[in-house]
Amino acid sequence: MADRVIVTIGTRKGVFVAEGARPRRRFELRGPFGPGIPVYATLIDTRGAPRIYASSCSPFFGMKLLRSNNLGKSFTETKSAPAFPKDDGRALANIWSLEAGKNRREILCGVEPASLFRSRDNGNSWAMVPGISNHEHARKWEPGGGGLCLHTIVRDGQRWHLAISTGGHYLSEDGGETFQAANTGVGAGFAPDPYPEFGQCVHKIARHDDAPGRLYMQNHGGWTHWSGPGGPRPDIGVLRSDDYGRSWRSIARGLPSDFGFPIVVHPQDADTVYVVPLEPETRTCPGGAPAVWRSENGGGSWRRLAQGFPRKRSYFTVLRDAMDIDRARTPALYMGTTTGQLWIGREGGEQWDCLFDSLPPIHNVKVAIA
Amino acid sequence: MVTVYVPSQLRKYCRGATRFPIAADTVQSALGVLEREHAALYRNLCDETGALRGHLNVFVNADHMRDLDGIDTTLAPGDEVTIVPAVSGG
Numbered sequence: 150m151a152d153r154v155i156v157t158i159g160t161r162k163g164v165f166v167a168e169g170a171r172p173r174r175r176f177e178l179r180g181p182f183g184p185g186i187p188v189y190a191t192l193i194d195t196r197g198a199p200r201i202y203a204s205s206c207s208p209f210f211g212m213k214l215l216r217s218n219n220l221g222k223s224f225t226e227t228k229s230a231p232a233f234p235k236d237d238g239r240a241l242a243n244i245w246s247l248e249a250g251k252n253r254r255e256i257l258c259g260v261e262p263a264s265l266f267r268s269r270d271n272g273n274s275w276a277m278v279p280g281i282s283n284h285e286h287a288r289k290w291e292p293g294g295g296g297l298c299l300h301t302i303v304r305d306g307q308r309w310h311l312a313i314s315t316g317g318h319y320l321s322e323d324g325g326e327t328f329q330a331a332n333t334g335v336g337a338g339f340a341p342d343p344y345p346e347f348g349q350c351v352h353k354i355a356r357h358d359d360a361p362g363r364l365y366m367q368n369h370g371g372w373t374h375w376s377g378p379g380g381p382r383p384d385i386g387v388l389r390s391d392d393y394g395r396s397w398r399s400i401a402r403g404l405p406s407d408f409g410f411p412i413v414v415h416p417q418d419a420d421t422v423y424v425v426p427l428e429p430e431t432r433t434c435p436g437g438a439p440a441v442w443r444s445e446n447g448g449g450s451w452r453r454l455a456q457g458f459p460r461k462r463s464y465f466t467v468l469r470d471a472m473d474i475d476r477a478r479t480p481a482l483y484m485g486t487t488t489g490q491l492w493i494g495r496e497g498g499e500q501w502d503c504l505f506d507s508l509p510p511i512h513n514v515k516v517a518i519a
Numbered sequence: 520m521v522t523v524y525v526p527s528q529l530r531k532y533c534r535g536a537t538r539f540p541i542a543a544d545t546v547q548s549a550l551g552v553l554e555r556e557h558a559a560l561y562r563n564l565c566d567e568t569g570a571l572r573g574h575l576n577v578f579v580n581a582d583h584m585r586d587l588d589g590i591d592t593t594l595a596p597g598d599e600v601t602i603v604p605a606v607s608g609g
Contacts, residue, residue, distance in 0.1 A: 208573070208574055208608070209574045209575065209604045209605070210529065210564075210572065211562060211563055211566060211572060232562075232567045234567070235567055239567070240570070241566070
């Protein structure tokens with residue numbers, strides 16, 4: 150029986166790995182690996198013998214992928230990293246997402262500029278996935294604040310959901326061969342046309358196996374006071390789809406802000422979903438008081454979870470991949486901040502404690518029981 | 520022959536060598552030699568389009584190549600080509 154909780158922490162200065170026993174009372178910290186180099190994506194691949202992958206994207210020396218075969222005790226570079234064909238004209242600027250593919254050795258990788266790559270040999274060689282990377286919209290996407298990134302890959306059999314900032318949500322129903330923009334109901338608050346075919350700044354998408362067809366989205370909200378063409382655009386930031394992502398509707402009512410980055414679904418309950426609302430102007434905790442918000446009815450209503458967080462003077466940001474939830478019967482959430490704190494939300498987020506308080510700024514947090 | 524000096528961070532991509540000789544008559548052709556003969560090292564120096572990475576500097580003897588003819592700077596036998604990462608970041 151798997152009895153170790155492994156948490157990968159991708160930071161501005163390398164990747165750390167925290168390991169604890171199932172009670173999750175104490176964690177040992179290892180790292181940094183790839184020291185000094187930003188890490189935006191990690192993957193704990195528990196298919197077969199566990200492997201940990203971490204991007205390592207140096208502004209000096211380019212893109213690397215690190216792999217650990219010993220639960221993060223050491224890492225080595227894979228034989229190659231994703232790279233555009235020489236005649237493509239694009240050059241890789243960052244690696245934003247890593248996800249397990251269909252087969253045990255298959256890895257998917259979303260990058261900046263927004264494109265998708267696939268490895269069939271545990272990350273040692275890579276090929277571009279042309280259906281999205283050369284999509285007819287691809288040269289029309291614009292970069293968001295973090296860059297033009299393909300940051301989310303959600304696989305559901307032959308159905309693949311990708312999120313691009315700012316490109317929107319793209320859906321494949323043939324295993325990644327072809328993709329269509331699927332953004333009906335997804336607002337773009339920063340554009341004259343509030344509901345374009347594509348070009349939305351989607352921040353994150355999540356789903357649960359028990360609710361086929363349902364998806365949750367954290368979109369770029371915060372447009373309640375927009376005074377440009379089309380008028381205010383409230384509540385476009387937190388959305389739900391019940392038709393495999395073809396159309397979306399708001400579930401933001403009741404939140405203090407519809408701006409945020411991560412969105413996470415409870416491992417045993419498809420109706421329970423978590424977000425971290427942020428002030429849209431500063432992208433920090435509303436009122437300086439951090440809180441995670443939880444809905445237990447699929448977004449119908451929300452409850453503030455703040456037990457253990459500072460009550461004031463706390464202004465961090467939680468980035469799109471910096472929150473995850475383990476798969477224990479009573480799960481814990483793990484949340485990293487741009488101020489270098491790793492928080493654990495025990496009892497499904499009821500009680501928060503800071504595990505590590507002085508790490509580098511955190512981009513990415515993933516957890517697995519291995 | 521000219522001598523290429525490798526920064527410490529990249530020596531693991533050329534079996535620990537601090538420098539090695541190559542036959543090249545321009546900086547561009549030197550990079551071409553590295554692409555063919557030291558591919559792992561080359562990927563750290565240039566992106567997929569062949570452009571030198573933005574935070575790297577190349578000196579020919581004591582002069583930065585940007586003060587000479589850039590990538591087309593000519594090399595003479597005995598020249599020293601030094602790759603220096605920028606002193607930047609935070």
